[in-house]
Amino acid sequence: MTTDRPHLLVVVPNRITGDSRVIKTALAASRAGYRVTLLGQARRKRLETSLDDVRVVRVPIVRTHHEAYLAAMRTVTGRRSPIAYHGPSEAAEAGARLGRHRERRLSGARGAGRLAAEAELLARRLVHRLRRVGAGRETVVEPDVSPDAVQWRRDWPILVDWQETFGPVIEELAPDVVHSNDAIMIGVTAEAVRRMRAAGRDVRWLYDAHEHVSAVDWGTEARSAVYRQYEAEYIHQADAVVTVSDELAVALEQEHGLAARPLVVRNVPIRHVDTAGTPRLRDVAGVPADAPLVVYSGYLEARRGVATLVEALPLLPSVHVALVTSADPAAGTLGEILASARALGVADRVHTAPYVAPYQVPAYLASADIGIFPGLRHPSQEDSLPTKLPEYLHARLPLVVSDLRTMAEFVRRTGVGEVFTAGDPESLAEAVQKALAGQQEARAHITDEMLDDLSWETQSRTFADLYARLAGRRPEPPADPSPWEAVETGPDGTPVVIN
Known part of the structure; x- marks a missing residue:
């Protein structure tokens, strides 16, 4: 020293x-x-x-x-x-x-050849976009x-x-x-x-x-x-x-x-921190105390699969969803998600809530019943454990995750929740029902040893x-x-x- x-x-x-x-x-x-x-x-x-x-x-x-x-x-x-x-x-x-x-790509092309080349590029681009969405x-x-x-x-x-x-x-x-x-x-x-x-x-x-x-x-x-x-x-x-x-x-x-x-x-929460004064998500979102509450916390984009969660809500008639995000509810991905909820007749069970300071997140989320990450299959999401999953675990929330390789393996190995088929609303709804029914068992698998390992103090x-x-x-x-x-x-x- x-x-x-x-x-x-x-x-x-x-x-x-x-x-x-x-x-x-x-x-x-x-x-x-x-x-x-x-x-x-x-x-x-x-x-x-x-x-x-x-x-x-x-x-x-x-x-x-x-x-x-x-x-x-x-x-x-x-x-x-x-x-x-x-x-x-x-x-x-x-x-x-x-x-x-x-x-x-088109340089040197002339006349019909140029038009054919441009058509080929447009077709390739369209196929690529369809693959991605x-x-x-x-x-x-x-x-x-x-x-x-x-x-x-x-x-x-x-x-x-x-x-x-x-x-x-x-x-x-x-x-x-x-x-x-x-x-x-x-x-x-x-x-x-x-x-x-x-x-x-x-x-x-x-x-x-x-x-x-x-x-x-x-x-x-x-x-x-x-x-x-x-x-x-x-x-x-x-x-x-x-x-x-x-x-x-x-x-x-x-x-x-x-x-x-x-x-x-790993990017994980701070475990030993003063969270006095942190609001309760259930109160902020206005969800009744006796209503099952599933939370998604974090950035919203199409690949995160939150649209699948909303599409599953007609199959989960008593379940509420809280989206913790800083996104504009009138535009972008969040706007599309809320419009979909209205079209499906479930808008009264989809709530938004603001961010809190990073060290407060687990305490903020703890009043929910399930933490979810419904990500779609994409290489950028296969090889890591999303930050929100350790945050859910520190909130003592059972997990529901899509079958992206790394997080699905973690959930199956540790027994802390359920896995569903990415992009499949019926599979998601079934997983949420199982997780709600098995909350006590899943919470028992969220051990102090696990949380110590998945803590910033350790990492x-x-x-x-x-x-x-x-x-x-x-x-x-x-x-x-x-x-x-x-x-x-x-x-x-x-x-x-x-x-």
Whole structure:
């Protein structure tokens, strides 16, 4: 042990708020004795706040290269109206990127040949879209574009903008260890570390892969190829690789030919935390005390399969559903789900409820009867245990899950709930009925030993040990550590909420 405090920089390509993994990572490192800075994205100007002992820095991304790219695409595709850009995953970008991809594929074609080529591309695109929004039973996505056919610096220059915006800030903050989260930050960190080492600084970094990049739909086939190429270019430069499940660790090791299997740190709740004052979900949603309540908590998109849950409700006449989400009820996926509930005559049993602070989630959900994840089959969902499942377990809720490989195996092995066929409302309804009838037995299988293993206090020890190995020294934990319930505050000490 030493009183020297290595400086850990945790970097993430989002606005930090709501990213429970990076917030818990920063607090755990501070509690382990590290000097911690958390770096994320701001909307318009640089912001600095504090999360107890953790320094929080947010900077806006400057889209110099990408704006030029968009202007060029408008010229190539003949678009006259501006294309709004709000981030690398926005649907507005898909049209511009598809236009460029079409032009490359159609270059050189003339007359009837050009029309035939365009018809072929449209047909391929339609088939691909139907595959993605259908019953969801596919386990493999066959991309139309190989990573060898793209150049990320040319074909998705927002990644260059990320490097040029965040790289100098990383160098300015002068860390000893960088914890790089998600694929967007892998190149940002690698290039910044390379420059710092060239300048004589001894700095190490780790790549924390939150998802299987090769299995994620990044909006277009070409863009998905870009992200696969981007990760492959930089992953071998990391001093260590960490991920969220054993299954994903094996996939990354095999896919990239890594010298060592990535370490696994599951994204799980903090177990021992003060949740006094946390509201009850049943009260917030307005569900009667004697009504069976199934909860889905988290991000909403078609692949999460919540539509299947609503379609099952006519077969579950007494069951209520609570959707814990920040989504707009008048638009997007949530709007479609609520419209479906109205059409099916079950709208009075579908409720929405807001998020609470990450450390409060299990206590918030505990008044429900069942926690559900009805995800459709897709490669990006097969290889990890969704964060919401440990949250349900810490709330002592039996689980109902679709037959996605990793979570289905977990539920069957541990006996904590029921499994149904993904995308099948009848199978889902049967599983919910069985889970409600077998609540007592399932809850008995949610043991203290299981919850200790699936706790952040346990899982984050791997990070603390890895930081010490990379930094070459282990600091002394503080006598008065940052509380897990820490609230972000501004320079004047007043609480702030950054959206």
